[in-house]
Amino acid sequence: MRNPGGLLGLGLLLLLMAVALLAPVIAPDPIQQNIAQRLQPPSAEHWLGTDQLGRDVWARVAHGAGISLRVGFGVVLLAVLLGVTVGLLAGTLGGAWDNLLMRLTDIFFAFPSLILAMAIAAALGPNLNNTIIAVALVSWPIYARLVRANVLALREREFVEAARALGASRIRLMLRHLLPNTLTPIFVQASFDVGGAILTAAGLSFIGFGAQPPTPEWGAMVSETRSYIAEAIWAPTAPAMGILLTVLAFNLLGDALRDVLDPRARD
């Protein structure tokens, strides 16, 4: 694999997963306050310093890794499930169903994503799971379009015709013949979307529509510590770097996957 970017992305992702899994072992309590130790610069005791409540920033960043990964994967998993179902149904059923489902997709495509996600998050009540649902609800249309376009192309191919001639049911046709052949573009799109979902969700948390304090979510951490930036620049910078590196990892992976799996789209 001659792809230094992809390797860097993979390395970063593995590192993040390790931090997320080992956070309880390698980092102290992320919620524990110690006002006497507030806004301390990075030191041997507090690797990334402390915040305005004297909480250890490294502990919060490390525990936040798992939250961001869960949000990113959760959003994309939900969006893929929803989008693939809609796209498969539209592509195989055709006719009026196709029309109805794709117009629904168009409407969701036309939505300003962050504003819609904010409205949904506000309506459902601000917490992490609702953020995942809200962002997924604005992310699925791309998968519906991808899958439908692929299904339409595949439907005319001989192996599908053969399966149909042999009496395969519609459901069998969808799940055994059409779905497996649309997985590659879905996979490439999904790897880019994990990063995008993490950015959107962090933005929602930043303005108060996501994870609530004292949850060590990175976007919420930047928001809580931003007014102390003059005294403790490490406090908002550390979680922001967490977001940056995570999103970078998924974007690099996405680039590499596209090059390997879909050579036509190479840039």
Add this chain to the structure above:
Amino acid sequence: MFSYLIRRLFFVVFVVWGVTFATFFIANVVPIDPAIAALGDNAREEQIREFRERYGLDKPIWQQYLIYMGRLLSGDLGNSLRTQRAVAEDLKEFFPATLELSVAAFLVTLLLGVPAGILAALQQNRATDVAVRVLALIGGATPVFFLAVLLQYVLARQLDLLPVQGRLDGFSIPPPRVTGLVGLDALLAHDWSVFVDSLRHLVLPAFVLGSFSAAVLARMTRATMLEVLAQDYIRTARAKGVGPRAVILRHALKNASLPILTLLGSLLGGLLSGAVLTETIFSWPGIGRYVTQSATSLDFPAVMGVTLLVGLVYALINLVVDLLYAFLDPRIRYA
């Protein structure tokens, strides 16, 4: 072409109708009772009943939707529960600020993204190219809100180069409102100091908002230019002695403009979403900040109004992109 335009306009109407349906649905699955939200927990039974009757909340949901649509068609977006004003009035007041910011950010996107992408493609694998690619990767992964907080601190507070927030300094007298775009209004009033002041306020938020899309655009421009530059007609143009500048601008960029245009459409839509974060941080009095404040206080008429407006703008942008497409590519003919 004409029937294509009609079909596309019909589609815009359809999408906006879909947006009303979806926002109405979202606003009505709220687990929180709007009557209690507006009147407080200690509201008496008859107060709540009266509130429900006044806002039609006692009727079945499909009837509520019909009433809402009827009002909407006559331009009535309802009243904001928070500002106690007509939502349409609020939007009229706050939208120009967002338009000003988005257009400025779009210029940042275009002026940074396209030249950077072209330069990188021409210098493929050399230092400039590597620098552009690294910057674009970082720009595409940086949370907008952190960039805003950081630049606000460094450029505005530490170095005192630019104002921290708002559209004008406290001592600048706003120009008479004509378009609602402060800079333009200042020009119309021949007020140079206010014009300069408004530009100074615009620079930082516009750069912050435009940086992400500039990064995406630079990557895309580079990739497209590399593809185009490898084509036979470029080699032909060069062989027949066309100067390097003309090859790049007239032959390469023109052919690269279609994919760039498609991306620009979706980036412009993304700017409207990104404005929510940017406006909140820079206290920019636009609909982004308005919708954040409205959503925080569960003011759904206001949230629905903004969503509808942005949905409409979004649909119109897509329409314009499609029409420009037909204009730029003579092969596309719409029956």
